């Protein structure tokens with residue numbers, strides 16, 4: 001088994017996921033680049049390696065059971081265990097998403113990737129995580145999934161655009177994170193949700209104001225929590241995000 005810390009980042013071929021892989025790689029970790037497209041995955045692995053990262057490609061479509069199973073087998077063959085899983089892959093589902101006009105298929109597709117994809121990949125990786133001395137799971141969420149920020153007087157300022165598929169998918173993901181934290185309490189596996197802030201990526205047509213590297217910082221912090229760190233929380237760079 002490798003002595004390096006082994007991480008897997010889903011959706012690591014671009015955007016925040018790529019920068020999470022780069023940041024974890026800069027710690028000297030071995031980083032699996034989870035990505036569904038072979039060409040984009042290979043390009044990311046090569047770029048990371050050129051920057052000194054011990055990166056390896058992991059073919060992974062988070063919506064596909066067989067793909068998640070094969071990814072777990074690949075990580076097992078490569079490293080024998082997994083120390084850190086960052087569930088970063090997500091889709092916005094296309095805008096606008098007004099509740100009264102949305103195609104139900106859009107909601108279903110977004111939940112399939114952003115929520116069920118996390119459950120699928122986490123459970124596929126769980127046997128490998130259980131072999132780690134200090135397992136960590138980071139779910140990339142968003143403050144637009146905060147019900148507190150979607151309601152009340154401040155909502156116009158903090159809720160973002162109407163997005164009946166994307167925003168509730170992150171609320172759902174936060175609830176799923178809590179369910180895992182409850183089951184895994186006492187096992188040493190810490191699982192938390194993180195919000196990267198409003199980052200310029202494909203997801204929002206590059207309208208965000210933060211860089212992908214800035215967005216990656218919270219994931220790196222939650223991936224490197226000490227053994228007595230929090231679990232079942234929701235955090236951004238400023239601290240706790242309200243549910």
Ligand SMILES: NC(=O)c1ccc[n+]([C@@H]2O[C@H](COP(=O)([O-])OP(=O)(O)OC[C@H]3O[C@@H](n4cnc5c(N)ncnc54)[C@H](OP(=O)(O)O)[C@@H]3O)[C@@H](O)[C@H]2O)c1
Pocket residue numbers: 010011012013014015016017034035036037040060061062063087088089090091113140141142143195196197198199200201202203204208
């Ligand atoms: N950008 C923001 O302002 C912001 C704010 C709050 C939260 N977030 C969250 O941060 C995370 C990263 O977002 P981002 O802004 O970096 O978005 P992005 O640039 O669009 O990247 C999304 C990544 O997810 C991958 N992906 C999508 N569906 C997938 C699937 N079925 N299987 C495997 N990979 C899949 C994409 O791969 P392809 O290249 O193959 O499509 C891509 O690598 C997401 O969870 C997002 O919700 C972002």
